Amino acid sequence: xxxxxxxxxxxxxxxxxxxxxxxxxxxxxxxxxxxxxxxxxxxxxxxxxxxxxxxxxxxxxxxxxxxxxxxxxxxxxxxxxxxxxxxxxxx
Numbered sequence: 001x002x003x004x005x006x007x008x009x010x011x012x013x014x015x016x017x018x019x020x021x022x023x024x025x026x027x028x029x030x031x032x033x034x035x036x037x038x039x040x041x042x043x044x045x046x047x048x049x050x051x052x053x054x055x056x057x058x059x060x061x062x063x064x065x066x067x068x069x070x071x072x073x074x075x076x077x078x079x080x081x082x083x084x085x086x087x088x089x090x091x
Contacts (some may be wrong), residue, residue, distance in 0.1 A: 003022070003029075004022070007021040007024070007081055008021070010025065014067070022045065024035070036050060036052050036077050040054055044082075046084050047081070047083075047085060048079055048080050048081040048082045048085055049079070049080045049082075050077055050078070050079055051077070051078050052077060052078075053075070053076055053077075053078045054074075054075050055073060057070065057071065057077070058070075058075040059071070
């Protein structure tokens with residue numbers, strides 16, 4: 001499923017035009033992205049949590065040459081599903 005597929009489902013459920021539903025999808029994703037960029041946790045009841053996790057700088061190896069290299073610290077967005085979502089996925 002991609003953004004357009006999601007917008008079509010929302011349009012059907014919410015009695016909206018596809019264009020309006022696409023604006024809703026884009027708005028929700030933009031709000032989650034903005035909150036994550038500010039280091040905030042986004043919790044959606046019944047769905048799950050989006051959290052920013054920090055990865056420390058570390059030493060790694062170049063797989064092609066085997067030479068040691070420094071991997072910079074970074075941030076990543078992690079998602080933890082709610083219990084209801086886990087239960088739906090597993091049975």
